[in-house]
Amino acid sequence: MKFLTLGLVIFGFCNSFSQIQNVEIITKKNDTIKNVELKMGHISKSNLEVLLQEKITYLDKQGDKVKLLPTDVSSFSFTYDNEVLRFENIQDRGFALEMYSNKLKLFRVKTNAFNVYIIKKSDGKVIYMEAKGLSRLISKKEIAKAIPDCQSTLQKVEDKTLTIQGEAGVIELVKDYEMNCN
Structure with missing residues (x-):
């Protein structure tokens, strides 16, 4: 029973x-x-x-x-x-989960080893950022490679006024990039 x-x-x-x-x-x-x-x-x-x-x-x-x-x-x-x-x-x-949508769109793809964040611009251009390591954080080097056209956002990341901790931090990064450089 x-x-x-x-x-x-x-x-x-x-x-x-x-x-x-x-x-x-x-x-x-x-x-x-x-x-x-x-x-x-x-x-x-x-x-x-x-x-x-x-x-x-x-x-x-x-x-x-x-x-x-x-x-x-x-x-x-x-x-x-x-x-x-x-x-x-x-x-x-493949298909990616939408995390944010405005002028820019942010998507996520999960793998066993890391997450890939994808920024899709209104002109159709796609930018990939890999979040590796145990904490699955995006490195400053990866951000600089992904958005070299936005010095103000890169400076905020460097100065740590824009911290990229967790997915909320990735969304804030995209919002800042959208507001200042897109």
Whole structure:
């Protein structure tokens, strides 16, 4: 009886663990696919992000699995645990999670060893910054290589008036770059 109760509790937890709703896929042909179920199973948010970087698999209205690659999709979004997550195709290489959007857009791609932050400019230019090491911080050298056209932002990083600690710091870096040099 104890095992049955424990099994039911675990099953109930897993069913409520990953609630994906309001799926919207924009294809390269500018078609919109809505009200489909992503075929993901029960996974955490960080695993979800990694699994969706290379392809999207969903069930169509007939219940058939449909797999879409970055060459097929411009962007997609869905609600996960009351948070809207938006992914965008980055140069047909894969999908990246949007972290910030204004004149510039900031995206993140996770790997086992490091995170890659991607700045997408309004002219379509894409800038990559790798956050390596145990703390997964972006080095000053990496920032200087990514945004050499913005001396005021680089000076703030050098003077430590703009600290790049955690993802909030990366967003502040992009906002400063957007405000002063873009």
